[in-house]
Amino acid sequence: MNPKQMIWASIALTSLAQVALKHGLMRIQRESNGGLRLLVTMVKEGYIWLWGACFAGGTALWLLGLRHLDLSYAYPLLSFGYVLVAAMAALFFRERIGKRWVAIAVICMGVYLISGS
Amino acid sequence: MPAPAEKLVLEPSRSRVGIICPWWLAFFLATMMSVGGHLLIKSGLNSIDEVSLHGTFSTRLGVDLSQPAVLGGLLIYGLGTFFWMVSLAQQELSFLYPLTSVNYILIVVASALFFHETITLRRCGGVILIVVGVVLMNRVSGSRRR
Numbered sequence: 001m002n003p004k005q006m007i008w009a010s011i012a013l014t015s016l017a018q019v020a021l022k023h024g025l026m027r028i029q030r031e032s033n034g035g036l037r038l039l040v041t042m043v044k045e046g047y048i049w050l051w052g053a054c055f056a057g058g059t060a061l062w063l064l065g066l067r068h069l070d071l072s073y074a075y076p077l078l079s080f081g082y083v084l085v086a087a088m089a090a091l092f093f094r095e096r097i098g099k100r101w102v103a104i105a106v107i108c109m110g111v112y113l114i115s116g117s
Numbered sequence: 118m119p120a121p122a123e124k125l126v127l128e129p130s131r132s133r134v135g136i137i138c139p140w141w142l143a144f145f146l147a148t149m150m151s152v153g154g155h156l157l158i159k160s161g162l163n164s165i166d167e168v169s170l171h172g173t174f175s176t177r178l179g180v181d182l183s184q185p186a187v188l189g190g191l192l193i194y195g196l197g198t199f200f201w202m203v204s205l206a207q208q209e210l211s212f213l214y215p216l217t218s219v220n221y222i223l224i225v226v227a228s229a230l231f232f233h234e235t236i237t238l239r240r241c242g243g244v245i246l247i248v249v250g251v252v253l254m255n256r257v258s259g260s261r262r263r
Contacts, residue, residue: 071228072228079251082251106247109246110242110246113246
């Protein structure tokens with residue numbers, strides 16, 4: 001894997017982490033009466049673990065890739081995560097994107113410019 | 118100093134968080150720590166000598182994480198996330214989220230200043246488009262689920 005691929009994989013993993021966290025939290029919401037009980041429920045929830053694993057993997061790939069790349073190149077690419085999260089939220093949670101596709105398109109254009117810079 | 122945040126608190130049940138730290142201070146700290154953390158991480162990664170650039174995934178990761186600046190940067194970044202949550206507990210996401218796009222500008226300016234990275238016109242244009250896109254994301258009406 002070259003550094004650029006690592007950065008893209010890192011962005012994909014951290015976006016997946018967000019979706020897993022959201023899904024996990026929605027699943028345990030019913031039982032949330034706060035405190036220790038909530039903590040125990042969270043530890044038992046598989047999607048919370050998926051979030052942790054994706055988050056850790058994403059951070060590791062980020063560090064490995066960033067070593068060889070400009071920070072002013074890699075950091076703005078993180079915004080592509082919003083695009084991925086929006087797409088996955090629409091796909092998995094049936095959230096409506098509505099007119100936000102305009103914002104998503106603008107971000108994509110920015111990411112395209114950065115990735116070729 | 119009176120807390121202007123009190124007037125802006127949208128959910129009274131959560132206003133207790135404001136006593137710890139008003140939203141604007143928490144947001145400022147979150148921004149500074151997120152940007153500062155990344156700069157520290159990058160400076161730590163830059164100081165790794167060329168010899169340790171090879172090896173397996175895990176050995177290279179071990180080298181990265183053994184840099185005090187990288188570890189410190191990650192820690193500061195994590196603390197920034199905590200302050201982001203403190204801020205988020207007092208304000209709506211659609212108000213706070215576009216403000217975070219200032220991070221992109223700060224990172225690019227700081228990268229040029231501290232690491233002497235070359236900011237081409239193309240990269241500059243990309244960042245501007247991203248900032249506009251992130252601001253738009255919560256300005257245009259998406260789904261209002263609540």
